[in-house]
Amino acid sequence: MVSLLTIDFYQRKGWKRLVTLVEIAKKLNLNVSTVSRALSRPDMVAEATRERILETVASYEYRPNSIARSLRKGKTCTLGLIVSDIQNPFYAAIVKAVEGIASGHGYSTVVCNADENPQKETEALHLLSEMKVAGIIHGSTGANLHILQSLSRQGFPIVDIDRVSGLTDADTVLVDNQAGARLAAEHLLELGHTRLAVITGPQHLTTGRDRLDGFRLALSAAKIALPDALVHIGDFREGSGYEATVRLLGLSSPPTALFVANNEMAAGALTALRERSVLIPDALSLISFDDVRWAKYLEPALTVIAQPTEQLGTLAAELLFERLSGRKEVVRRVLQPTLITRGSSTPPREIAVADA
Amino acid sequence: MVSLLTIDFYQRKGWKRLVTLVEIAKKLNLNVSTVSRALSRPDMVAEATRERILETVASYEYRPNSIARSLRKGKTCTLGLIVSDIQNPFYAAIVKAVEGIASGHGYSTVVCNADENPQKETEALHLLSEMKVAGIIHGSTGANLHILQSLSRQGFPIVDIDRVSGLTDADTVLVDNQAGARLAAEHLLELGHTRLAVITGPQHLTTGRDRLDGFRLALSAAKIALPDALVHIGDFREGSGYEATVRLLGLSSPPTALFVANNEMAAGALTALRERSVLIPDALSLISFDDVRWAKYLEPALTVIAQPTEQLGTLAAELLFERLSGRKEVVRRVLQPTLITRGSSTPPREIAVADA
DNA sequence: TTGTAAGCGTTATCAA
């Protein structure tokens, strides 16, 4: 009878045969609180009792229910991480770094994929807020400032990573995108290019804006013109890099050097250049943001502006944990990107574009 | 006084100013249950009351506490996903696919990185079991069968992905690794190679074993010898691909064709080949598992065995949800990899290896 | 249509 009841009970609920503290306590004729203490504060319970308990716990393969614990304690050991594309190696590195730091602290990481879609970001934020995560790290689309502010007011520590959301009380970890773009421009200028083009990202993202601004600034400092026809605004995805490149190549006088503001669009640009048999670097010098693995395997290898991706993720997670352990001041860290010169950028040679 | 008490209370607990059902109910002079119903079963509450409630809920930015809900309902809306390297594009694609399906079902995904480390996998499994996730998808290291069995007995639905764990009651989504390796071998054999080498993964992983077996089978069917010196067992990481390649190149008669069993080791192999100026495909034909993005950007582009990665992740997640909605039979899906012929594999040419 | 109350599995407070 009893066993029948038990089975029915556990079939009604989702968790099937999960042992609980109460059951362990019953087996041992002890009180739940004693068993609980034996696990969380072993020194507060007599040696003999403790051993009996630990034995039973092991033999029943008991695992504490962190849901119940979280509810009782009023805190979770879960971090929320929102990125715009897990498959982009840039974010993959961040995910890995954050997960690493988090698990080192005994925290788990819930990864949400916003896909550059404000609607998906909204859902992700709601999800994380309902999960009552201990904190949120996110590369913002910039569209959900209102929700972020509300979450922040509710006490969720928030860390902006890679992009600024507009939150005033969030810690921030950024790469100096202007400096990176300047490095790229100056490198091309030093090589002697005077007709330079740029494919950047959406202007509502700090990354897209700053990388264009930096490029523009360097050019104007060198008194080199940047006509509108040589400026393309993509969406940081492969397709837009392809299309922008096609249009640039269609110009009556195409550029001799091209700066692409992230790795995805660079991949698109490459495809377009290959299709049209544009020789790199002879017909066009190419430089892009992000030192992805394949950059060095290309022929010629790709000159890039490298971002310290792991450091970005590590730092963001560390700032979050500092915040969780009481830091009050808002911290803003700006990391410096570096130029890695490879074969895809050389001085301009006045060679005609080969026919496709 | 009241406000002081409140502040003190919320400072003691971690969750700071999170509105609860009780508070909403109090503001409205309603019972919690009514408020709860207004949100989860709106039709069971009077139009007027419902509107009053929804207004207040919105103005207080109330978000249900999913911890409490999970505890009460005895189920979570969280999936656990264990992969051995988030940064490997193969797993990144799986993570993305799983997360996509999960969020479509209103589920969140906790991603754990096992790093090919059984110890880390153990921790991840314990974490997920304590979180009482609704189900677990994992590419097993093969070392934690005991824990997996225990979890399975406790009622956690488990899906094996990419590798088999040994669980008998887990759904499984695999790629036919033997067939893939056979495709690779047959391709090289058809090109006329007779001295073929292979770099495979750990033999305790089905992927490492099957890819070697398939290769071996194809060669023996063609009556081509595979001497031990031409077989290298790596660990699926870049470094081991590099080292194995270096050793292969050091042989008195090096192979004319090389099959590398995953993309990471292929990257390592490439580095070694470049360093030693071994011309591909003239001195060595190269083929690898995994059609990563950069494979087609190489010069020559890399011939690969492509795995249907998104499909792998999608299917795994779908099987899990089917299981959650009651399916009892164990399902095992085997997906077929495909050969993508590119420039890195050609008939052997008897050209000496250029000096480094 | 709404209210009452029990309970999910823990932990923490208080008493014994």
Add this chain to the structure above:
DNA sequence: TTGATAACGCTTACAA
């Protein structure tokens, strides 16, 4: 050193 008990925020019989 241990036990009894009340929470944590929510859902859901059941009663009104």
